[in-house]
Amino acid sequence: MKLGAYTAVLHDKPLPAALAILRGMGLESAEINSGGFLPAPHLPIADVRSSADARAEYLGVFAEHGMTLTALNCNGNPLHQDPEVRGKHGQDVLDAIELAALLGVRRVVTMSGLPGTDARATLPAWSVLPWDSSYLDARDYQWNEVAIPYWRDVQARAADADVKVCIEMHPHNVVYNPATMLRLAEEIDATHVGAEMDPSHLFWQGIDPVTALGALGGLVYNAAAKDTRINENAKVNGVLDDRFGRVGRDDPAAISLGGRYTLSRWPEQSSWDFVAVGRGHDVAFWADFLAAIEKIDPTMAVNIEHEDAELGQLEGLRFAAQTLLAASGR
Numbered sequence: 001m002k003l004g005a006y007t008a009v010l011h012d013k014p015l016p017a018a019l020a021i022l023r024g025m026g027l028e029s030a031e032i033n034s035g036g037f038l039p040a041p042h043l044p045i046a047d048v049r050s051s052a053d054a055r056a057e058y059l060g061v062f063a064e065h066g067m068t069l070t071a072l073n074c075n076g077n078p079l080h081q082d083p084e085v086r087g088k089h090g091q092d093v094l095d096a097i098e099l100a101a102l103l104g105v106r107r108v109v110t111m112s113g114l115p116g117t118d119a120r121a122t123l124p125a126w127s128v129l130p131w132d133s134s135y136l137d138a139r140d141y142q143w144n145e146v147a148i149p150y151w152r153d154v155q156a157r158a159a160d161a162d163v164k165v166c167i168e169m170h171p172h173n174v175v176y177n178p179a180t181m182l183r184l185a186e187e188i189d190a191t192h193v194g195a196e197m198d199p200s201h202l203f204w205q206g207i208d209p210v211t212a213l214g215a216l217g218g219l220v221y222n223a224a225a226k227d228t229r230i231n232e233n234a235k236v237n238g239v240l241d242d243r244f245g246r247v248g249r250d251d252p253a254a255i256s257l258g259g260r261y262t263l264s265r266w267p268e269q270s271s272w273d274f275v276a277v278g279r280g281h282d283v284a285f286w287a288d289f290l291a292a293i294e295k296i297d298p299t300m301a302v303n304i305e306h307e308d309a310e311l312g313q314l315e316g317l318r319f320a321a322q323t324l325l326a327a328s329g330r
Contacts, residue, residue, distance in 0.1 A: 001294055002070060003324050004029025005304040006224070007042050009313055015042045019065035021314065025321040026330070029070045030062065031303040034099055035092030036076030036110065037257050043072070048099055055103055070301035071107035071222055072096045075168060076258065079113030079146050081121050085258040089113070090150065093165070094157060101161040107222045107301070108158075109166045109196050112175035112184065115146040126172045128240065147174045148187050158192035166196035166222040177207060178215045185219055194219040198305070199289065200226035203280065204239045204272045210285075213292040223293050225324050226305040227280035234271040243267035266309070276308040276316040278323030286327035 004027045010018035011033075019030060032042045047054040062069050074096045076089030096108045114124040117138035127135040158165045167175050167184070175181050181195050197220045199209035213220060233241070245265035247254045255263040266273075277286060293300055304324065308316040 001290065001298055001328070002029035002068060002301045003027055003225075003303075003321075003328060003330075004031065004067070004070065004301060005306070005317060005321070006031040006033075006073060008033050008038055008073070009306040009317060011038070011041050016061055016065065018042060019062060019067045021317070022321075023065050023067055025318055026325050027304075027321055028067055029301040029303055030067050031071040031073050031109065031301070032069060034072040034074045034096045034108075036074035036089055038075075043099070045095075045099065048102055059103065068301075069103065069105055071109050071166070071303065072100050072103075072105060073109040075109065075111050075170075077111065077113045077124065077173075079115045079124075079142075079150060079174070080258070081116035081124055082259050082261075085261065086113075088258060093154060097154070097158050097161050097163050097165065100163045106162065107164050107166055109168060109222055109224075111170050112147065112151070112167050112173045112180075114173050115142050117141065119145070124172070142174055143183075143187070147184070151184060151193060152188045155188045155190055155193045163192065164221040165193045167193065168196045168198050168201070168224070170198075170201050171205070176201070177205060178212050181216060181219065190219075194221040196220075196222045196224060197293070198224035198226055200224070200228045200274055200305075200307075203228035204230065206239070210288050210292045213289075213296065218296060220293070220296050221300070223300055223302040224305045225277045225286070225302050225320060226307065227275050227277045227320075228272055229275045229280035230272050231270060233269050237271050239271050241267060241271040243270075273309070274307040276306065276311055276323075277304060277320035279308065279319070283323055283327050286323060287329075290324075290328055 005022050007018050034040050034043050074092040078090035078093050080086040093110050100108050117125045118141050130136045169176050202209045247262050247265050304320045306316045
């Protein structure tokens with residue numbers, strides 16, 4: 001098993017410096033962004049496409065630092081109702097499959113996406129609990145008319161390239177838990193589309209990631225190490241607390257998510273927060289998590305995703321790496 005990190009948190013550093021930082025923390029795997037919500041500062045896409053020599057030179061940077069490139073990441077919304085977002089994010093998934101095949105990297109991480117309620121909708125809509133049959137009508141449209149056709153095409157392309165596409169089970173997507181992951185796999189006869197096990201979004205849904213790994217088994221192709229802390233305010237507002245705020249596109253703190261859309265402002269006194277590995281669940285949990293991953297595939301990469309707003313860039317990475325290494329017994 002390779003332990004590493006998703007380098008998006010080190011986007012302000014050149015690739016060699018980012019890899020040196022990760023290696024210095026005892027990590028050996030890197031996941032690189034290739035598109036979707038975020039730019040690709042650590043992936044020279046034109047060079048990768050240009051020649052075998054350019055690809056060998058690029059991969060040599062990883063080898064020089066004792067690191068292995070284990071996945072490309074293009075998290076986005078390839079099913080977005082806004083064509084400006086859908087066009088880019090949908091193509092980014094297809095491009096990532098091509099780039100991964102060229103590089104000999106057999107994993108692409110992304111999200112399943114979320115369309116609107118019907119063909120006339122202009123924005124995505126997620127039915128949390130379809131207790132009213134109108135929500136079932138919306139869900140039928142989202143799956144049958146949009147998600148299944150798109151993902152059948154991705155499955156075919158991924159199979160041709162022999163690249164595994166790993167879906168992060170993320171709320172506000174059609175695939176957000178094991179049941180929806182299993183449904184998609186069945187609907188498209190998946191051989192090269194499966195799950196990325198990121199426990200952070202499962203925690204706040206009340207899902208036990210280790211039990212979820214048992215349910216998904218060999219459908220899990222990749223893993224992320226990202227933690228969640230459930231706060232006291234969850235006892236008041238629950239985990240579906242919607243007190244997020246708007247961040248204007250001209251705000252210096254704005255993070256673009258494609259088109260005219262930005263990342264929302266997190267609630268004060270939130271019900272839950274993303275935290276560095278070990279700050280939400282202890283080493284014992286992460287040891288069980290790694291053991292469950294190893295049962296599925298002992299060669300699988302587990303890459304830290306650092307989104308702890310309370311810790312700095314390197315501080316959070318270092319804390320997560322120390323927890324993960326302790327959990328692995330290294």
